[in-house]
Amino acid sequence: MAEIRVEHLRKAFESFVAVEDSTFTVADGEFFVMLGPSGCGKTTTLRMIAGLELPTSGTILLGGEDVTFKRARERDIAFVFQLFALYPHMNVRANIAFPLKCEGLPGAEIGARVEEAARILRISHLLDRSVSGLSSGDRQRVALGRSIVRKPLAFLMDEPLGALDTELREAMIHELRALHDRLGATTVYVTHDQLEAMAMADKIAVMNRGIIEQFGAPRDIYDRPASLFVADFIGQPSMNLIDFRASLAPGASELALGGARVAMPELRMGCPERDLVLGVRPEGVRLDDASPLRGEVFGAEYLGTTQIVTVTTAHGAVRARLPASLKVNAGEPVGLSFRPEKLSIFDRA
Ligand code: ADP
Numbered sequence: 001m002a003e004i005r006v007e008h009l010r011k012a013f014e015s016f017v018a019v020e021d022s023t024f025t026v027a028d029g030e031f032f033v034m035l036g037p038s039g040c041g042k043t044t045t046l047r048m049i050a051g052l053e054l055p056t057s058g059t060i061l062l063g064g065e066d067v068t069f070k071r072a073r074e075r076d077i078a079f080v081f082q083l084f085a086l087y088p089h090m091n092v093r094a095n096i097a098f099p100l101k102c103e104g105l106p107g108a109e110i111g112a113r114v115e116e117a118a119r120i121l122r123i124s125h126l127l128d129r130s131v132s133g134l135s136s137g138d139r140q141r142v143a144l145g146r147s148i149v150r151k152p153l154a155f156l157m158d159e160p161l162g163a164l165d166t167e168l169r170e171a172m173i174h175e176l177r178a179l180h181d182r183l184g185a186t187t188v189y190v191t192h193d194q195l196e197a198m199a200m201a202d203k204i205a206v207m208n209r210g211i212i213e214q215f216g217a218p219r220d221i222y223d224r225p226a227s228l229f230v231a232d233f234i235g236q237p238s239m240n241l242i243d244f245r246a247s248l249a250p251g252a253s254e255l256a257l258g259g260a261r262v263a264m265p266e267l268r269m270g271c272p273e274r275d276l277v278l279g280v281r282p283e284g285v286r287l288d289d290a291s292p293l294r295g296e297v298f299g300a301e302y303l304g305t306t307q308i309v310t311v312t313t314a315h316g317a318v319r320a321r322l323p324a325s326l327k328v329n330a331g332e333p334v335g336l337s338f339r340p341e342k343l344s345i346f347d348r349a
């Protein structure tokens with residue numbers, strides 16, 4: 001297994017820049033997720049790491065070795081495209097063995113490695129079955145078997161669960177993460193789905209228009225989004241983003257929002273009056289009769305133990321995550337306050 005380091009990676013297709021100055025390190029054994037909307041440059045980055053696309057500039061190091069100009073098959077990386085791509089005319093054993101046959105390994109070693117991969121994936125009992133009769137979950141496992149049997153230095157996965165229905169996807173999210181923990185393999189996983197990213201990643205890079213906007217642990221990205229884009233993209237329901245215009249005194253501990261004073265953990269820098277956005281997660285919003293920030297309950301969506309209550313205010317709709325046991329009625333006037341530790345402030349770009 002090996003660390004992957006990407007330095008100032010850039011890819012332009014003629015005048016269009018798909019990936020701009022991307023720098024990050026995936027530690028040995030880490031599960032790293034590149035997350036972002038369609039077209040932001042995830043696949044292009046992955047293809048450069050795999051050696052399927054030559055960077056316009058920048059460097060790729062695999063286990064400390066510069067592989068930027070090495071061909072894909074010399075990199076010892078497994079690229080998992082679509083987990084469903086199996087050879088239908090071969091049985092499970094032959095499907096898993098296929099990459100090793102291509103490498104020309106001796107039969108006995110192939111046999112042992114296939115048995116080991118099947119054991120790790122808990123599909124030993126399926127080895128002599130035809131792949132055409134398998135459930136979609138088992139087909140996924142066989143396809144994974146074909147990747148892990150090579151014992152590559154790293155795995156690259158491009159939206160491998162994209163084609164699955166919700167139930168199987170959820171199961172495979174946990175299975176993939178558990179498999180990763182058993183193998184300890186460095187993994188770069190690409191998805192546009194934040195729930196997949198949050199559930200699986202040790203580290204996430206959030207990409208937007210070819211640029212990594214934030215790199216960090218899922219919790220950091222959720223709690224302290226570095227940009228308006230990240231704040232809006234991460235979280236379900238998403239962060240409340242409230243426009244306001246203010247000047248902030250340096251070191252101030254509160255700001256004025258409508259008639260309300262909103263307590264802040266700390267405002268690092270002051271700024272002259274300008275357009276700002278206050279970001280607050282629904283779980284950071286409280287109903288507070290004493291608050292001068294007033295609104296009216298629009299509706300509630302029950303989620304089992306909590307409910308998302310939407311309150312219309314002069315600053316737009318604000319969503320609050322509240323205990324499901326709390327009784328609220330549409331049309332009811334309420335006051336709102338925010339937990340200071342849940343607030344972020346962004347420039348309206
Ligand atoms: P993602 O995987 O995040 O959806 P991609 O990396 O596939 O995004 O693509 C990023 C951008 O680069 C897109 O706008 C896409 O159209 C463009 N792009 C990707 N490959 C090529 C190519 N071979 N030629 C021209 N443009 C490309």
Ligand code: MG
Nearest residue numbers: 039042043044
């Ligand atoms: Mg893609």
